[in-house]
Amino acid sequence: MSDSDSPLGGLDVSADGADFARELSLFDIIVIGIGAMIGGSIFVLTGLAAGESGPALVLAFALNGFITIFTGMVYAELGSAFPEPGGGYLWVREALGRSQAFISGWMSWFAHAVAGSLYILSFGSFVTLILTEFFQAPTFGFSLVDLQKLFAVAAAAVFTYINYRGAKETSRAENVVTMLQLFILAVFIVAGLWTIAGQSNTTVRFEPFLPNGVGGVFLAMGLTFIAFEGYEIIVQSGREVVNPRENIPKAVFYSMFVVVTIYILVGIILLGAVDVTPALLETARQTDSIGGSTVADLPANPALWQVLGHLGEFGLAQAAGQLLPYGTLVILLTGILSALAALNATTFSSSRVGYALGNDRVFPDPFSRIHPDHQTPHISVLLSGTLIAVMAVSLPLAQVAAATDLMFLLLFLQVNYSMIRLRREYGDRLEYGYISPFFPYIPIVGILTKLFLAVYFFNYSPLAWYIAIAWILVGFGVFLVYSRGRIRRTEIRRETRVVSEERRPTERPYQVLVPIVNPESAKPLVELASAIARRNDGEVLLTSVVTIPVQTPLEDGLQFVEDEPQMLEDAMQYAPDDVPIHRTVTLGRGVGRSITNIAYQRDSELILLGWRGRRRRSSEFALGSTIDTVVENPPCDVAVAKLAPATEPREILVPITRSSHAAFAADVATSFARYWNANVTLLHVAEPGSNDFEPVMADRREVIAEEDVTVSTASVTGDDITDSILSYAAEEGVDTIVVGAAREGILSRVLFGDISERVGEQFDGRVVMVKKHSPIRSLLRQWVQKWLGRRRSED
Secondary structure: OOOOOOOOOOOOOOOOOOOOOOOEOHHHHHHHHHHHHHHHHOOOOHHHHHHHHHHHHHHHHHHHHHHHHHHHHHHHHHHHHOOOOOOHHHHHHHHHOHHHHHHHHHHHHHHHHHHHHHHHHHHHHHHHHHHHHHOOOOOOOOOHHHHHHHHHHHHHHHHHHHHHHOHHHHHHHHHHHHHHHHHHHHHHHHHHHHHHHOOOOHHHHHOOOOOOHHHHHHHHHHHHHHHHOHHHHHHHOHHHEOOHHHHHHHHHHHHHHHHHHHHHHHHHHHHHOOOOOHHHHHHHHHOOOOOOOOOOOOOOOOOHHHHHHHHHHHHHHHHHOOOOOOHHHHHHHHHHHHHHHHHHHHHHHHHHHHHHHHHOOOOOHHHHOOOOOOOOOHHHHHHHHHHHHHHHHHOOHHHHHHHHHHHHHHHHHHHHHHHHHHHHHHHHHOOOOOOOOOOOHHHHHHHHHHHHHHHHHHHOOHHHHHHHHHHHHHHHHHHHHHHHHHHHHHHHHHHEEEEEEEOOOOOOOEEEEEEOOOHHHHHHHHHHHHHHHHHOOEEEEEEEEEEOOOOOOHHHHHHHOOOHHHHHHHHHHHOOOOOOEEEEEEEEOOHHHHHHHHHHHOOOOEEEEEEOOOOOOOOOOOOOHHHHHHHHOOOOEEEEEEOOOOOOOOEEEEEOOOOHHHHHHHHHHHHHHHHHOOEEEEEEEEOOOOOOOHHHHHHHHHHHHOOOOOEEEEEEEOOOHHHHHHHHHHHHOOOEEEEEOOOOOOOOOOOOOHHHHHHHHHOOOEEEEEEOOOHHHHHHHHHHHHHHOOOOOOO
16 A cells, blocks of 8 residues: 555555664564563562452453453554554544544553553662562662662663664563563463362362452552553554564464463462462561552451462562472562563553654654664653653652552553544554454443543552643644644645735734635625734735645645736735735645635634625535534634625624623724724624613623723523524614624534524625634534534535
């Protein structure tokens, strides 16, 4: 598939991308996935999970393995269709838009980095325990906590360098570490099964099976779900994998089978082969784990699962001392290897998410740089490694690790929904290496299960939800303040190009953008724009958009420019001498989108459009494709003017409500009144028996009167607001109505609202409908509409 054919708008999803060296075999990425999943929980969180679920830990592992299959199939399909670094971020971007993609990438980058912090801190904890307890090594004046963090930072530095060097070095280190830990785990499992085989009361050890009820199982599932996110890391390596369309799905399923089997066997052995001995109980009472166990003080005769929960990340290691010679030391060493393997995988994945965000212009450009020799995103690797180290030494890792689980659940929820949207939109236009069966039920089950675990996880750690929400809100702020602008500028360069421009020497901070399509509408539009600009000490920018066919590059679009420059030059004569007026001819793919691009690029405060005064009841567009596109996604305030008849305003009517749109309408009406020395009437349509609107009317009247404008107020009652406005206008000889938009909800798709649009359509005079820009509400509404699939394309 070529770039031009790609449904991702030019994103190279072919199998021969040139940015990265293709060095990873199927075995390599299976090992990367296993390393991430084994290191995710089996040594660090297994004890804590046992403390929540009791003997049902085995069930929790099995259910996690079962529900992760559904999302695993989604990742296998999309990872084979889009073998690109970035994974879920890219899929969410295409299905749900750049704003939601940014949040998914923001969560993914943070989640992988925090997971890496958990692993290096666990590494430091295990190393410190071995050195001080088994070898009585001196601490050289450092506290145990300081030693843990020192070893953690050292591990982060080493594996950041390994990832900096390249995929081959990464995979070699991963292979060695993972194969060693799998060998030791195999020995542990065999020893445990041998012990169980010699027992006569194994089943008693699993009673009661649900000491904390089903809720304990759900909590254990949420706590250890981080262990089953390895397929996210597998798909991040797409461009570095040999034959990715075939090997990525295989790696997802093979690694999941191996890991789920190991987890279930370890759970059986941990609860079925270990006894609560005096030595184990004494160790538990003296242990203060970094995992922050939620288990209360141990009772006099605790059950095994309570002891393991209190031991936290040391639970599995201490229990292994009963099954193997030097078992505790062996498992601690294995835990060190496991933490390093998981650290390597998460550093790899985190840096690829950062690369994708940088390559997509939502992160700074250095994130997307590729090292000329090592062919790795070296800046992203270094920054991700730094983030991992900083969080390990500065944050409460236990709760932040819980937030990591939560953010992975939210990310997987987005990916499952994105798969539904992508399959329906692109279908067989994509080249798949694997196609998930039973569409769309597989991703729907994935959505429901992830959503349930995420909501239920609040019972385990409310703080995890608070941390996750705080991080998402920070990301939302970064997107609004920084990334959204970079995205928009990139899109503008691709979609819109100025080919002719004339600017007056005088420039002012407030700008009214006026698109001119028809020479007949130029005079009234320029006069209205000049009235608003004069009052705000502003200027007017006239533009004419020439649409270019998709197959024609914008730089070759001059051939389509005909009479537009002369039309704009003629229109400039209608502006008064004290209002600077500029003009520009623009090439674009669509008129509405190009207008919003120009307004964004030139920092316009208001877009003023002309309207014929007819609504389209049988069309998907309400007022027309151009007007609808601009009003639904404006970068600034918007006004739409019905221009007939071409007489100067004398009596201006403004329907008043409590909304910001109505206040803006009064402001625009004041501009017209000052320009033409007209009168303004503020009208409130009240329900019968209601008279509580006088204070609002009085305040608005006082503000307008301060500008030496003749203003009066009126109130009428009526059940039909539109009819009441039209009747009053007819009785009082009104020639101009300025009406604000209705309040729109997050779920609604409102342009100006039925009342404003009916007034505009039915009134014989001039009508100007205005809408105050609300960037946050607009962005939230776009998000909801993306999720609901309510998208319209401009004609």
